[in-house]
Structure formats: structure tokens, C-alpha cells
Amino acid sequence: MKELKLSAVNAPLQGELEVPGDKSISHRSVIFGALAHGVTTVSHFLDGEDCMRTVDIFRAMGVSIDKEGSQLKIVGKGRQALTEPTAPLYFGNSGTTARLMLGILAGLPFFTTVYGDASLTKRPMNRVVDPLCQMGAHIDGRKDGNYLPLAINGDTLSGIHYHLPVKSAQVKSAVLLAGLYANGETTVVETSLTRNHTETMLQAFGADIEIEGKEITVKGNQTLSANDVYVPGDISSAAFFLAAAAIVQGSSIRLLHVGLNETRTGIIDVLKAMGANVIVEEVHSKGGELLGNIRIAQSPLIGTTIEGEMIPRLIDEIPIIALLATQAVGTTVIKDAEELRVKETDRILAVTEVLTRLGADVEATDDGLIVHGKTPLTGNEVASYHDHRIAMMASVASLITNGEVIIDDISPVATSYPNFYKDLDHLIK
Numbered sequence: 001m002k003e004l005k006l007s008a009v010n011a012p013l014q015g016e017l018e019v020p021g022d023k024s025i026s027h028r029s030v031i032f033g034a035l036a037h038g039v040t041t042v043s044h045f046l047d048g049e050d051c052m053r054t055v056d057i058f059r060a061m062g063v064s065i066d067k068e069g070s071q072l073k074i075v076g077k078g079r080q081a082l083t084e085p086t087a088p089l090y091f092g093n094s095g096t097t098a099r100l101m102l103g104i105l106a107g108l109p110f111f112t113t114v115y116g117d118a119s120l121t122k123r124p125m126n127r128v129v130d131p132l133c134q135m136g137a138h139i140d141g142r143k144d145g146n147y148l149p150l151a152i153n154g155d156t157l158s159g160i161h162y163h164l165p166v167k168s169a170q171v172k173s174a175v176l177l178a179g180l181y182a183n184g185e186t187t188v189v190e191t192s193l194t195r196n197h198t199e200t201m202l203q204a205f206g207a208d209i210e211i212e213g214k215e216i217t218v219k220g221n222q223t224l225s226a227n228d229v230y231v232p233g234d235i236s237s238a239a240f241f242l243a244a245a246a247i248v249q250g251s252s253i254r255l256l257h258v259g260l261n262e263t264r265t266g267i268i269d270v271l272k273a274m275g276a277n278v279i280v281e282e283v284h285s286k287g288g289e290l291l292g293n294i295r296i297a298q299s300p301l302i303g304t305t306i307e308g309e310m311i312p313r314l315i316d317e318i319p320i321i322a323l324l325a326t327q328a329v330g331t332t333v334i335k336d337a338e339e340l341r342v343k344e345t346d347r348i349l350a351v352t353e354v355l356t357r358l359g360a361d362v363e364a365t366d367d368g369l370i371v372h373g374k375t376p377l378t379g380n381e382v383a384s385y386h387d388h389r390i391a392m393m394a395s396v397a398s399l400i401t402n403g404e405v406i407i408d409d410i411s412p413v414a415t416s417y418p419n420f421y422k423d424l425d426h427l428i429k
């Protein structure tokens with residue numbers, strides 16, 4: 001536990017910042033580098049706890065991964081060179097590691113046991129275990145394999161045609177990763193488009209993959225070739241500074257080299273809909289991913305409605321969007337976001353509790369939030385719910401509260417953004 005007391009700084013955010021590498025792309029760079037043949041280099045890798053869980057897992061299966069700061073060198077010898085780990089594999093707090101690795105481990109010719117921290121142990125795994133078992137996987141665990149720890153008896157899998165019952169890129173990716181080494185073809189059909197970094201990186205590593213709208217097909221028994229990956233800045237991390245600059249009087253900042261993949265830029269669309277002064281510039285493509293700079297300055301905000309296909313494009317940004325909504329005139333309604341209930345914590349509950357304690361007018365619904373603004377915020381003691389995004393949202397809130405915000409535990413911030421407080425200090429002038 002690491003408590004933090006924050007007082008309003010009464011100073012604007014100004015200047016430039018390059019946020020750390022994208023978490024989703026960092027995970028995938030390790031996975032594909034380790035499965036491929038040849039040496040993969042990764043630059044601007046996110047040096048956060050979650051991504052290190054993925055690195056450690058492949059090291060435990062015999063893959064050489066050298067890391068110097070945010071630079072990785074992965075010596076891939078192909079999937080068949082992976083060796084049986086002699087100890088249980090630890091997923092830590094990382095849902096992405098858990099779901100994507102299950103898709104790989106299910107088809108490997110050996111036995112593995114896997115576990116996670118207290119939060120991950122409560123998150124549902126049947127969303128990946130069910131389709132993998134339909135492909136022929138043998139996975140056992142509590143509640144029919146819904147909860148970690150799990151035991152996996154790897155076996156040859158068969159392709160599947162699968163309609164995703166949840167809006168989840170992790171489930172989509174797990175099935176595609178299993179399909180890559182299964183017999184026959186695997187097709188995944190989405191109802192709402194979720195982040196597509198797996199598909200993009202599969203193409204960059206030379207995989208045979210067909211994408212038709214929301215339908216993705218991979219051939220089985222494939223071989224991947226090494227690639228050099230540059231990881232764009234994480235828009236989900238940038239979102240905290242975008243929100244801070246939008247609400248702190250006199251702020252004006254520029255965030256550099258931020259990932260702008262369309263499946264992730266919902267936060268920018270919402271900022272625009274709320275009337276924020278936000279400009280995206282110097283957009284270009286690297287390794288199949290879009291990136292560019294984002295400029296934002298403080299301005300008055302108005303409430304908006306966020307729902308449907310927009311939700312997967314900003315799912316991790318909803319806690320910070322809720323804070324923005326407290327400073328917007330009118331009502332902000334967020335619906336179709338029931339997935340928030342199964343993140344690191346129940347984020348509908350956590351956001352409602354934290355913001356209410358700070359004086360906001362927030363109502364939890366089954367699948368989202370209703371925020372009435374604009375309300376002044378006051379200091380109070382709040383919990384982070386062991387969730388990095390709740391801790392960072394409460395920290396940004398403290399910039400505008402009248403009085404101190406005391407967060408019970410900010411240690412989870414290290415899962416996605418170890419230098420968050422240093423970078424926030426850098427922007428506060």
C-alpha cells in the first residue's frame with residue numbers, strides 16, 4: 001500500500017510530453033516476437049508491470065528477451081521451440097496477458113498452470129476458456145475454468161467459426177492466436193469493432209489473415225517472421241493529461257507520438273463533442289499503426305452521450321471521461337459499457353464512489369454512468385480500488401479540488417504507467 005496526499009496545484013499544465021508506449025501493442029510485440037522466427041526488436045516498449053508479466057512468461061518458456069529500458073531484443077525460434085515451464089506462470093494484474101496467453105498455451109504440447117493477483121483472480125476467464133474448449137482445449141479450474149488459477153493440458157486444436165458474445169479484443173485475440181496454430185481455418189465475428197492491434201501486428205509478422213469488416217479469418221499452422229516494432233504512445237495514458245489540460249484553468253499542452261488507431265480514438269471524439277479545444281496533427285503511419293501529436297487547451301465543456309459502437313473505442317478511458325463530465329455543463333450519459341464491471345475492479349462502482357466522495361453528482365446504472373455537471377469538487381479520502389485507472393483519475397481530480405485528495409494506494413499505477421507522477425509534475429508549470 002502506498003498512500004498519496006495531493007493538494008490542488010493552482011497552476012496550469014503546459015509544455016510537451018511523450019507518453020510511454022501503448023500497453024496493448026507492447027504485449028503483442030512480445031507475443032509475436034517470441035512466436036516468430038528471427039530477431040525482433042521493439043522500441044518504445046511500455047516498461048510497466050503488466051507488460052513485464054508477458055515478458056517473464058516467455059522467458060519461463062525458454063525465449064531470450066533482452067531489455068534495456070524501453071528497448072527489447074527478442075530472439076524468436078518459432079513456437080515449437082517454446083519449452084514447458086517448470087513453475088506456475090504468473091499473470092499478475094494483467095487481463096490482457098491472461099486472455100492472450102491462454103489462447104497460446106491451449107495449443108502447446110505441454111502442461112501449464114497459471115495464476116494471477118487478487119484482482120485478476122476475480123475476473124472471468126470463461127469468455128476465452130469456452131471458445132478454446134470448443135477448439136479442443138483442455139483447461140480446468142474453479143467454476144468450470146472461469147477463474148484463475150487454471151491448469152492447461154495443451155493439445156492440437158481445430159479451427160472454429162466464432163461469434164464473439166462480448167465486446168472484447170482480448171477474447172478476439174485469444175481465439176485468433178489459438179487459430180494461428182490450429183488445424184483448419186478460424187474465423188472470429190465481432191458485434192462491435194474492438195481494438196485491432198492483433199490483426200495489424202499479425203500482418204506485419206507475415207501471417208495469412210483476412211479482414212472483412214467485423215469478420216477476421218486466419219489460416220492454421222502458420223509461421224511468423226521476425227519484425228521490428230515501434231510502439232506508439234498509449235492514448236489510454238495520454239487521456240489523463242488530455243483531461244487534466246481540458247479542465248485546469250489556463251492549460252495548454254502538446255502530447256507527442258500518440259497512437260491514433262481508429263479503434264482507440266474515442267476519447268478524442270468525446271473531447272470534441274464536449275467542446276474541448278483539441279487538435280490532432282502530424283498524423284502518420286508506422287508498422288501499420290497511426291500516430292501523431294495532440295494539442296489541447298482548457299475550454300468550457302458541455303455534457304454528451306456515449307454509447308454503442310463508441311464504447312470499445314474508449315473503454316479504458318471511461319473513468320477519466322466521468323471526471324471530465326463533472327466539469328461539463330449539463331448531463332453526460334454513458335451506456336452499453338457493462339464491460340466496466342469486469343475490469344481490474346467494478347469501474348462503474350469505483351468511479352461513482354470516488355467522484356461522489358469528491359462532491360460530484362454521479363449515478364451508476366447497470367451498464368454505465370449518468371453525470372450531472374458542472375459541480376465544484378472538494379478534497380476527501382478516496383480508495384483506488386487497486387485499479388491503476390481509478391488511482392490516476394483521482395490524482396487528476398485533485399488538480400481542481402478545493403482541499404486535499406488522499407488516495408489510499410497508488411501502487412497499482414505502475415501496472416500501466418510507472419512514471420505517471422513524474423510526467424504530471426513535468427507538465428505542471
Ligand SMILES: O=C(O)C1=C[C@@H](OP(=O)(O)O)[C@@H](O)[C@H](O)C1
Pocket residue numbers: 023024025095096167168169170171173195315316339
Ligand atoms: O486487448 C487488449 O489489449 C485490451 C483490451 C481491452 O479489454 P477487453 O478485451 O476485455 O475489452 C482493454 O480494456 C484492455 O486494457 C486491453
Ligand SMILES: C=C(OP(=O)(O)O)C(=O)O
Pocket residue numbers: 023050093094095096097316343344389416
Ligand atoms: C482493463 C485494463 O487492462 P487488462 O484487462 O489488461 O488488465 C486496463 O488497462 O484498463
